[in-house]
Amino acid sequence: MTNSLRLHDHQGSPRPTDPRPTGPADAVPGPRTPRTSAAAATGAAPAGGPAEQRDPFFDNAKYLAIVLVAMGHVWDPLKGQSRLLEALYMVVYAFHMPAFIVISGYFSRNFDMRPDRLKRLVTGVLVPYVLFETAYSLFSRWVGGSDLTVSLLDPWYLTWFLAALFVWRLTTPLWKLVRRPLPLTLCIGLAASVSPEIGDDLDLQRVLQYLPFFVLGLCLKPEHFQLARRREVRVLSVPVMVAALVVGYWAAPRMNAAWFFHRDSAQELGVPWWTGVLMTLALYCCSLLLTTCFFAWVPRRRFWFTALGAGTLCGYLLHGLVFKGCEYAGWFDQSWLREPLGEVFATVVAAALVTALCTRPVRRIFRFSMEPRMEWAFKRDATEVARDRAKADARPADAQPTAARPADARPTGRA
Numbered sequence: 437m438t439n440s441l442r443l444h445d446h447q448g449s450p451r452p453t454d455p456r457p458t459g460p461a462d463a464v465p466g467p468r469t470p471r472t473s474a475a476a477a478t479g480a481a482p483a484g485g486p487a488e489q490r491d492p493f494f495d496n497a498k499y500l501a502i503v504l505v506a507m508g509h510v511w512d513p514l515k516g517q518s519r520l521l522e523a524l525y526m527v528v529y530a531f532h533m534p535a536f537i538v539i540s541g542y543f544s545r546n547f548d549m550r551p552d553r554l555k556r557l558v559t560g561v562l563v564p565y566v567l568f569e570t571a572y573s574l575f576s577r578w579v580g581g582s583d584l585t586v587s588l589l590d591p592w593y594l595t596w597f598l599a600a601l602f603v604w605r606l607t608t609p610l611w612k613l614v615r616r617p618l619p620l621t622l623c624i625g626l627a628a629s630v631s632p633e634i635g636d637d638l639d640l641q642r643v644l645q646y647l648p649f650f651v652l653g654l655c656l657k658p659e660h661f662q663l664a665r666r667r668e669v670r671v672l673s674v675p676v677m678v679a680a681l682v683v684g685y686w687a688a689p690r691m692n693a694a695w696f697f698h699r700d701s702a703q704e705l706g707v708p709w710w711t712g713v714l715m716t717l718a719l720y721c722c723s724l725l726l727t728t729c730f731f732a733w734v735p736r737r738r739f740w741f742t743a744l745g746a747g748t749l750c751g752y753l754l755h756g757l758v759f760k761g762c763e764y765a766g767w768f769d770q771s772w773l774r775e776p777l778g779e780v781f782a783t784v785v786a787a788a789l790v791t792a793l794c795t796r797p798v799r800r801i802f803r804f805s806m807e808p809r810m811e812w813a814f815k816r817d818a819t820e821v822a823r824d825r826a827k828a829d830a831r832p833a834d835a836q837p838t839a840a841r842p843a844d845a846r847p848t849g850r851a
Contacts, residue, residue: 499742504532506787511779511782513768523687525693527681531726537650537653544604544654545608557606560806561598563810564753564806571757575757576760581764600639603643622720625720630709630713632700673733750806751791
């Protein structure tokens with residue numbers, strides 16, 4: 437695959453209840469919390485509380501992040517003529533995928549090798565990966581005219597995120613077991629950035645270089661998100677974002693944007709290995725800072741777009757097919773799109789498109805590929821069988837069949 441194509445694929449409080457794996461109709465699973473102000477702020481669910489519902493903060497964060505993903509993809513073919521657009525592109529790519537991955541890790545804290553959770557991982561992550569990796573490869577071959585073959589070991593374009601999520605979640609019990617998981621995964625990510633021999637199988641460079649963000653999510657607690665939403669943090673995040681844009685504007689003509697994809701080693705980007713260590717460490721720090729700023733401004737209340745946070749996987753996977761179709765049709769080659777008004781128009785259309793793809797009707801149509809029902813593929817868990825048997829045994833006595841009683845069982849008396 438040529439470099440031009442590859443540049444387009446960038447993807448003490450109580451613990452939250454076990455989420456469906458990041459996949460069924462949801463790139464990142466939403467928390468379930470009771471309808472209380474404390475729960476809405478922290479994502480925690482006090483015992484004995486009322487019925488559970490999704491925490492709007494995380495659904496808002498996922499929706500806003502997926503909109504930024506779509507904007508970044510539409511900016512990619514247009515940014516060559518605009519230094520400002522390239523600066524925006526670099527700043528957004530510094531934090532939008534780290535934010536997704538941190539949330540994914542946060543809601544993977546309950547994952548273990550329990551059979552029902554493994555089933556959800558297969559149906560919610562592995563099956564969509566297989567289907568859409570095949571669909572993207574065939575789409576590129578038949579519509580784009582490329583010679584790309586279907587290979588489940590070499591994720592292409594957006595599907596890398598599902599492959600990475602599958603690996604990260606399978607290794608979750610290990611990161612919960614070791615004593616210092618964050619420093620360990622940081623060393624792994626830095627070592628991967630200077631190891632060109634890792635190769636492209638399962639996009640392991642990105643799996644390993646993004647791993648610290650997933651493990652950071654595993655280590656976070658509800659109160660950490662509460663700290664990020666404090667007023668002083670929100671105020672400080674404004675000058676930080678402005679400074680990031682200034683630095684991005686300065687770096688746009690001087691820096692290779694491929695650093696932000698965490699897809700290649702330093703040697704593959706044409707720099708000495710020690711430069712890779714320093715650059716990757718610097719990007720980790722920048723991504724963490726900007727992700728905190730992003731979380732600081734995510735609304736915690738319910739808005740019109742909050743419900744769309746449950747459909748981010750649908751928007752993520754489907755918008756790529758639309759964008760690739762536009763690219764193959766040459767629509768991004770229109771000169772007017774490279775004018776300021778054209779760039780604004782393309783940005784608005786990208787945001788509107790991914791919003792539409794996150795809606796409930798679209799999710800219902802594509803449920804067969806993102807929320808497949810595969811009971812036929814799995815054995816019934818012994819615990820589940822025992823639970824069903826216990827429910828059957830606990831049925832009320834009046835529900836059990838009884839023998840016919842005599843017409844009159846009253847004792848007879850004297851006449």
